Amino acid sequence: MSTTMTNDSLDNAVRPRSSSRWNFLFLLLRKKTAVLGLVLCLLVIFTAILAPLIAPYDPLKIDAYKRLQRPSREYWFGTDELGRDVLSRIIYGTRVSLSVGVISIFIALAVGTPLGLLCAFYGGTVDGVIMRVMDALAAFPAILLALAILSAMGPSVRNAMIAIGISFLPAFSRLTRGNALSVKENEYVDAARACGASNLYIMFRTILPNCLAPVLVHASIGFANSIIVEAGLSFLGLGAQPPTPSWGAMLQEGRQFMSQTVWYSIAAGMAIFFSVLGVNLVGDGLRDVLDPRLRGR
Numbered sequence: 001m002s003t004t005m006t007n008d009s010l011d012n013a014v015r016p017r018s019s020s021r022w023n024f025l026f027l028l029l030r031k032k033t034a035v036l037g038l039v040l041c042l043l044v045i046f047t048a049i050l051a052p053l054i055a056p057y058d059p060l061k062i063d064a065y066k067r068l069q070r071p072s073r074e075y076w077f078g079t080d081e082l083g084r085d086v087l088s089r090i091i092y093g094t095r096v097s098l099s100v101g102v103i104s105i106f107i108a109l110a111v112g113t114p115l116g117l118l119c120a121f122y123g124g125t126v127d128g129v130i131m132r133v134m135d136a137l138a139a140f141p142a143i144l145l146a147l148a149i150l151s152a153m154g155p156s157v158r159n160a161m162i163a164i165g166i167s168f169l170p171a172f173s174r175l176t177r178g179n180a181l182s183v184k185e186n187e188y189v190d191a192a193r194a195c196g197a198s199n200l201y202i203m204f205r206t207i208l209p210n211c212l213a214p215v216l217v218h219a220s221i222g223f224a225n226s227i228i229v230e231a232g233l234s235f236l237g238l239g240a241q242p243p244t245p246s247w248g249a250m251l252q253e254g255r256q257f258m259s260q261t262v263w264y265s266i267a268a269g270m271a272i273f274f275s276v277l278g279v280n281l282v283g284d285g286l287r288d289v290l291d292p293r294l295r296g297r
Helices: 007-014 024-029 032-049 086-122 124-138 142-153 157-167 169-183 187-194 199-210 212-235 247-255 263-290
Strands: none
Touching: 024 032, 024 263, 032 086, 032 263, 086 124, 086 157, 086 169, 086 199, 086 212, 086 247, 086 263, 124 169, 142 157, 142 212, 157 169, 157 212, 169 199, 169 212, 187 199, 199 212, 212 247, 212 263, 247 263
16 A cells, blocks of 8 residues: 555545535525625625726716716716716725725735744744734734835825735734644644645645634625725825725815715715625624534524
């Protein structure tokens, strides 16, 4: 009998099987709040993708003769101080918020998760150095850390993505580390070592798949937080730069004209509200489905 095992046979030997893996979507769709969240998220996604088709006007077109108009059949949400259609700018602003949320969370996942895994697996000096750096980053609220990074890098959407991703690193690294520490003590990890698996194989093919559930739930919550942080940065003038449509920038612009029309700010605020609500509802549904302690409730 050969002393070596193929990757497939090693996977079957060391990774536990979960009976809920194949009915995950069914369990998620049984939750009404999660379904509502999925509907809102899909609406936002399709709005971003189909923005050129569904936007009634060019979001950058200026018409000084129609500035600060109230909602009407022609302009459903009215116009801004330059005569631009507010609804069209809300629709195109969806692209900015989604892109910032996706890229920033991808950065936090791609960097924070492996760092937490390394800390849990090797411990000692590696754990001490990385976690002290994460503690230093976590000492600042996300919005303040992002502000500091943008002050050094300069205001732009690209820099906002990087700044938000860096500010979320401590949460993902700590969460991965905590779960990996408990998973590392399981018998199937010892079985992988007995089969001659390398450290990289054990970390990324045996331990990591069993730590992903809480990380994915936190990623959904972080995605909602990234939309809020991006809106705050744009509100302060450090995110998307004019004339790019951004919900946070629209809130700041509409605040100056509250006495003439409130619809400008209300439209941007509602866009942020429903987007964050949808993502949070999906995150709650994922938590309930992936956590065995909550699944039966």
